Amino acid sequence: MATNRWMMACGLLMLLLPPSGVYADAPPIPDVAAPYADTRQDTLLDIEVRDGGAGVTRMTASVGDRGVGLVRVCGQACSWVGRLDLRGIAKGPQTLLVKAEDASGGTSEAAQPFFLVPQPYVLVSPTPGTSITGETVQAQVTPYSYNLEPSDLAIEGELLTPEGESLAAFSGQGSIDKSIGLPPSAGAELHYRVNVYDPARNVLSEQLHRLYREPAGALEEKGRVPGDIVDYDESRILYRTEAGDLLLRQEGGGPDPVVFPALLGSPGFAALTPQGAAVLASGFESGSFYTWSEGKLSLVREGTGEWGEARGGYVFYDEGDGVHRTVFDTSTGLARTFDGSIYREAALEEDGGLLYVSSGSIARLRPDGTVQPVADGVGEASGLAADGEKVLFASDRRLLQAAGGTVSELTAGLPGGAAAHRAYETRGGWTAYLEEAAGSLRAVLLPPEGAPVTAELPFAQAEIAGLGTDGTLYLRGNGRLWRWGPEAEAPREVSSDRGTLKALGDQWHKALGDTLFLVRGTAGGQAGPQWPAGGALSAPEIGHDAAVLQWQPAATGPAGPQGYTRADEQPDSAGDRVTAAVYGGGRGIAEYRIYRDGVLAGTVGGRENRFRAEGLQPATTYRFAVEARDAAGRVSTGNPSLSVTTAVYAPPQEQLLSLVRRTGAVAKGSVLELQVRAPQAESLYGFFVKLKYDPSRFKLMSSSLDSAFGKESADAVLGRRGSGGSALFTGVKLGRVPGAGGEDLGLLTLKFVALQPGEGQFLLQPGSQLMDGSGRPEVLKEPVSLNVTVSGSGGGA
Structure with a gap:
């Protein structure tokens, strides 16, 4: 009897114990850094969770039934970040639920309360960049304003040509879901306008975005994503959402992981790599280079430029100092940095080597550091394009080829402004180039063996869009994409010239907006616009x-x-x-x-x-x-x-911007007031100021518009952003008001606290701008500096 009671007690004890992994095996409870608890949030919720250790393999965040996967970002420290779109979720108290998961399936959660106060917004479909292949557009519009009923909101929409000519219009109250037929005059690009009004006819929302239209039958849809396609291969699509995040769609289904969240910056360059993806994003004043693989986003280099290119598993990017360039191996994480001043031009190759021009010679820098000469005595060679050991380059509108230690001329009639991969290309033993002859433009194909093949082109300007290993050539011209090959008499029209074209295996694909197409057919063409007689x-x-x-x-x-x-x-x-x-x-x-x-x-x-x-x-x-x-x-x-x-340049006598000190002696702890001025401003409607200073000596306390430019929040607005001794300021006049002008016009007043004695410098950087009413900028070419000395107490200079 005692034994039975003991067994029953053990059974009850086992029932009361938590499942395996809840205690020692479970990941630590997520530490939510943003948003702060009980704060007001708008429709886009930025989320940051402090890293819980290497054991966490996945982190998700959700509000109600709306969720997003967070991406692990690692530099000096790691954290999980992401952005959740809360449009469509009701105003009021809400809870952010963050869930961490480890490799064994153990989970832990954290809840963060906040208060949702959304601004008026409109959910519009089709979204920007949508590709349409049919003859109709399904227009769906759902507006929201937390203090008005949907039935109080009026909707007006329109499909237009790019120059603003109306193709079709629609309207409704509360919401819209209509099929809009496209007239025959609808072209390859449409503009989609949606306005929402309150009962007093005040505009609550105004949206205008671009849609693409391709002829049905010319292209076969292979995949569609909720955003603009950035890059793609046989099994993956890298795309940017409307909120600015980069996501990855993979063959086989499953959720699309976030590769790069928009809250980290704006990607200027992004590409797929064999291991994942690479991103160069513009930050405050410089770029940062990231790689993404298996759910982890790693900060490789901070302070880079915004230029980059990818080939194979390598990324070639600018270090941001105007001199150095780096080749990064995404498979090993190894970086090779070069002095870019030693060459005029360089091109990345599939094996991670560099083909470059230096001192009138072309050479190849191998991944192992050895240098292979390609051609000497090439002068001002440019536009390198290679296929194995064969190298094409341009010089004074001539196209030349270096192969086997010899240089030969292919044509002396390259179009003006010819560039590699646009005016000429080489691949799979084939070479293609464009040539001006007898006042006309023609395409030339050189096979690996045999005589060249030519085709007269029926348009004045063209560029090469792609060359296949079988000699198939794609051209952009007359706003269309054309296909031509060694067996064809003339180029045949395929589709519009929009989008990016790429050969995947033996098939060509085209990405346009949110859609990946297989290029499969041709479409007939008609005569284009005509110029009037004497249309000079x-x-x-x-x-x-x-x-x-x-x-x-x-x-x-x-x-x-x-x-x-x-x-x-x-x-x-x-x-x-x-x-x-x-x-x-x-x-x-x-x-x-x-x-x-x-x-x-x-x-x-x-x-x-x-x-x-x-x-x-x-x-x-x-x-x-x-x-x-x-x-x-x-x-x-x-x-x-x-x-x-153009005319001969006469340098201006007056400086575009000046930096003026408005206080006397500056001592430690005292306030220093500076003013940014425009010495000779006429009809000024905006300015953009880039300022650098020593943050160890000065702390920026406040910034305000000068009254001579405008009154903030009345007839002008001031935008501010900065950290670590750098600051950006943007001032814009609002409404129908006259532009600011006059001698020595005040733009911006800045107040600093002096932190320590010594001399510090304030620098207005090149790139600062003044803008007139047409939006045309005048750009500061040379820096403007001001030195200020801080005394220990009571003095200054």
Whole structure:
């Protein structure tokens, strides 16, 4: 009897014990660093959890049924970070639940209460960057305002051409879910506008974003993600969400892990690697290089530049000091850093080596550190492209090939501004290049053996989009993607020229917005816009660093004297007619593309016929051409062109910005007041100031707009950001107010506390800007400095 009671007691004890892993085997309880408990939060919730040790393999966060996977970020210390979109969750008290999991399946949780106070928002579908292959758009709009009922909110939406011409409109109250048919005039790009109004017709939300449209049948959809595709391979898609996070979609299903959360910065470069992904993100004043693998984001290098490229398992990036470059092996974590001043140009190769030009020679730096000469006496060689031991490069519009120790010329007629992988390419033994001959443009294919094959191109500007190992060549021209090969008589139209093209195995794929396509067919083409007789291009204004171009409008049908497409599009009044003739063309024109020396310099809407070309060099001749594109994506031929020579540069007499001290002697513990001024400002509507100072000697206490520029929160706004001795300030005038001007105009007042004696420097950095009403910036080219001496007590200088 006693034995039975003992066995029963043991059984009850076993029932009361917690499951295996709850105590010693469970991961530590998550330590939530953000958000703070009981704070007010908006619709995007930034989350940070202090690292609980190497045993934690997965960390998730959720509010109600809304969840997100956190990513482990490691630099000097590790933490788990992420961002949760709370749109659609009700206002009021909420709880963030954070769950940690280890490799054995043990879990632990932490709860963090907060109060949700969302700003008015609108959930809109299709989202930005959506690709559409059918003839309809499913418009879904759900607005929210915590102090208004949905039925009180009015919705107005519209599908437009890129130049603003309405294609279809819709409206409703409370919410919308409608199928909108697309008219035949809808082209390869649509603009999607949604406005939401309160009962007093005040705008609560205004959204305008881009959609893409491809012809059904020309492309086969292979995958779609909730964001813009950044990179892809046979089994993975790296994409950016609307909130700015980078996520990874993998073949086989499962949740998409966060590769890089937006709260860490803005990715300027991101690419897949064999082990995961690599990201160069812009931070406060410089970039940072990260790698992601198996759920862990590692900070490799802080303080880099924002430029990078990836090939194979290697990443080549700028160290940020203007001199050094690094090749990073993502499989081993080893980095090789080089003095970039020793070469003019370098290109990363599949094995992690560098092909570079230095002192009139081309050489190959092998991963083991040995140098292999490729070609000598190449002068100003540029644009390196390699296929095994064969190397292509350009020199003075000539395309040359180095192979087997010899250099041969392939053509002397490269298009102006030719670049590697755009004007010429080599792969799998094949070489392709573009050549100007007898006033026309043609494509040339050189097989591994045998005679070259050529094709005359029916457009004035083109670039190579891809070359296959079988000689298949893809070209971008006339706003379309074309396919041509050694057996084809002429290029055949495939799709629009938008998106990124890549060969995966023996098949070509194209990523456009949120969709990955298989390229499988061709689509018929029609004649593009026409230029009127005498449609010359002119340059009414030419400066030392810019020129204004002007042209007569093109037309989508037979060209009339003003380039109109239909009689009912003629302006009603003489005044309107003059305006249309000078500033706009036929309504069927979607946009004009302006090329400088064969390279796209910019675009303007179809109702404009002026373009300001900036960033030009003084006393230099440029060749400009203008191309017209209609709403269906067709592009003009026989485009007008013009040579423009810029003026000789005359340096300005006045400095763009100045830094002025407004207090007397400065002692330790006293306040130093500085002012940023614009010595000769006219019609100033905005400024951007980059300031550096010694944080060990000065502490920034406050910043405010000078009254001469504007009153903050009334007719102007000031943005501030900074840490560690660096600060950024952005001032913008608001509303319909005159621009600020006058001699020695005050912009910004800054107050510092002096922390210790000695001399410190304040520096306005190059890149600081002033902006006029058109948004055109004047950029500070040279730094502006001010030295201030802090005395021990009672004195100063």
